[in-house]
Amino acid sequence: MAVILSLVGRLAGRSPLLTRLAGRLMAYELRHLKGKPVERQLLVYQLPDAQLALANDLRVADTILSDRAGSFPKAAVLERLLRPLIGGGVFGQAGGEPVKQARRIFVRALTRIPEQRVAEVAADLTRAYLADWQRGGGEVAIPSELSRLTIDIVSEASLGARFSAAEGRRFVELFFAYHRRVNPVLLLLSPQDTAAQEHLVERMGLTAIGAEMRDLIRKRFVSPLLAATPDAARAPFAATLLDAAAAGEGVDRSAAGDAARHEAMLDEIAVMLLAGHETTASVLSWLLWELAAAPAEQDAVGTLLATAAAADGRAGANADGGADEPVTRRLAALIQEALRLYPPIAFLLRETTEAVSFRERPLKAGGYLVVSPWTIQRHRALWPQPDRFDPGRWLAAEPPAALADRLAMIPFGYGPRVCPGKRFAEAEMHAILAALLGNCRIARTRGRTPHPLGSLTSRPDYDFRLRITPRGAG
Numbered sequence: 001m002a003v004i005l006s007l008v009g010r011l012a013g014r015s016p017l018l019t020r021l022a023g024r025l026m027a028y029e030l031r032h033l034k035g036k037p038v039e040r041q042l043l044v045y046q047l048p049d050a051q052l053a054l055a056n057d058l059r060v061a062d063t064i065l066s067d068r069a070g071s072f073p074k075a076a077v078l079e080r081l082l083r084p085l086i087g088g089g090v091f092g093q094a095g096g097e098p099v100k101q102a103r104r105i106f107v108r109a110l111t112r113i114p115e116q117r118v119a120e121v122a123a124d125l126t127r128a129y130l131a132d133w134q135r136g137g138g139e140v141a142i143p144s145e146l147s148r149l150t151i152d153i154v155s156e157a158s159l160g161a162r163f164s165a166a167e168g169r170r171f172v173e174l175f176f177a178y179h180r181r182v183n184p185v186l187l188l189l190s191p192q193d194t195a196a197q198e199h200l201v202e203r204m205g206l207t208a209i210g211a212e213m214r215d216l217i218r219k220r221f222v223s224p225l226l227a228a229t230p231d232a233a234r235a236p237f238a239a240t241l242l243d244a245a246a247a248g249e250g251v252d253r254s255a256a257g258d259a260a261r262h263e264a265m266l267d268e269i270a271v272m273l274l275a276g277h278e279t280t281a282s283v284l285s286w287l288l289w290e291l292a293a294a295p296a297e298q299d300a301v302g303t304l305l306a307t308a309a310a311a312d313g314r315a316g317a318n319a320d321g322g323a324d325e326p327v328t329r330r331l332a333a334l335i336q337e338a339l340r341l342y343p344p345i346a347f348l349l350r351e352t353t354e355a356v357s358f359r360e361r362p363l364k365a366g367g368y369l370v371v372s373p374w375t376i377q378r379h380r381a382l383w384p385q386p387d388r389f390d391p392g393r394w395l396a397a398e399p400p401a402a403l404a405d406r407l408a409m410i411p412f413g414y415g416p417r418v419c420p421g422k423r424f425a426e427a428e429m430h431a432i433l434a435a436l437l438g439n440c441r442i443a444r445t446r447g448r449t450p451h452p453l454g455s456l457t458s459r460p461d462y463d464f465r466l467r468i469t470p471r472g473a474g
């Protein structure tokens with residue numbers, strides 16, 4: 001590992017070709033993060049210009065993410081990598097008062113979308129996608145189709161509008177290209193050398209992709225929303241942002257006229273669309289991949305859903321998660337296990353603003369800290385048979401022993417930057433799964449095993465296909 005890192009450090013930034021090669025080597029390492037070396041409680045790498053410490057010690061993770069979160073802001077490289085897409089949107093920002101304010105507005109906006117509405121939109125759209133997939137022969141490119149579906153759900157539930165099918169496809173294609181170009185190799189440059197970092201981001205070719213994606217968002221969502229007062233019931237997120245701006249909060253960051261206001265609104269809507277769809281699409285893609293090889297799991301949940309639907313008179317009618325306890329528990333177990341094994345944001349990246357000592361190991365100011373839901377949630381000291389997909393661990397009479405510590409399961413993060421979309425995501429994933437598993441069987445087709453991409457998120461590295469057939473079709 002050390003040899004690869006030092007080689008990568010020398011190659012990065014020299015030329016586009018060498019940068020790409022360096023990136024490949026680095027991503028390879030991140031993708032294969034498992035086993036003893038990354039299970040150490042605190043692992044410190046000396047990068048060419050800074051230290052990077054990976055903390056699996058749950059008390060250290062707590063200190064970084066929560067107790068002393070103010071001293072460990074989100075790393076600036078994150079903002080640099082995401083800026084072409086989300087501009088100054090909250091997700092990429094290090095911290096401080098503006099972020100607190102933007103988060104307050106996000107949370108307020110999200111609480112105005114009732115979970116019942118999220119579940120209904122998700123169930124209706126999933127059924128429509130299912131019908132399309134059947135018309136197309138039933139062999140479905142899962143990651144990209146789930147991305148389109150989850151973008152539609154987030155945009156419909158929060159903005160009252162959707163991309164056309166062609167726009168949705170283009171958006172998904174562009175975001176996948178963005179992922180493939182984003183590269184952790186940026187960490188190998190000095191954290192203080194912003195010019196070199198910006199130069200490298202430029203070389204990754206993110207600006208043009210980000211601009212096209214922002215254009216799609218602007219045309220389909222932002223311009224129509226600004227042209228007329230949005231209906232608060234259909235577009236609660238947009239209406240809340242505009243109300244907040246009118247009250248002098250949030251969006252109107254520069255107060256420099258319509259164009260700036262427009263861009264600020266675009267930034268926050270981009271965050272909502274991107275953070276709100278990619279994560280759920282990635283977890284569900286992995287879950288379907290696992291379920292496709294576990295017909296007994298599919299049958300168990302399919303039978304429960306069919307019984308609940310028969311009692312209710314409509315397939316998937318209990319998809320909102322509240323009505324039928326056995327169905328809800330089973331779906332929750334599937335989702336929890338997928339979130340444990342495949343947390344979409346595998347690394348929470350922070351910076352040290354001051355010298356600090358963890359586990360008696362001094363760390364200098366200006367380095368990187370990583371808390372990884374991926375390594376913690378697969379840690380052998382915490383989880384029995386950690387690499388095994390086993391939803392049953394969530395159905396036992398006793399909850400998993402690891403949960404005695406809140407930090408052992410952190411797919412949504414922890415502390416002041418914890419995901420504000422957790423309830424939205426859970427309602428959405430329950431509804432999608434109920435509509436899918438209540439109506440269909442899923443099987444693998446030929447093709448290689450996907451790997452987590454390991455750059456921005458742990459999404460699958462290629463658009464694998466699964467066969468989806470209606471239940472009862474033999």
Ligand code: HEM
Nearest residue numbers: 090091275276279280345348411412413417419421424425
């Ligand atoms: C399975 C689904 C999801 C997972 C696993 C997930 C995970 C996360 C994690 C780990 C973070 C924190 C990153 C950090 O601390 O560095 C985060 C932040 C965020 N998430 Fe989610 N998320 C999911 C779905 C959603 C949804 C559906 C929305 C919106 C509807 C959303 C909106 C956000 C936003 C706006 C932030 C940034 C908060 C900030 O910067 O303070 N997420 N998410």
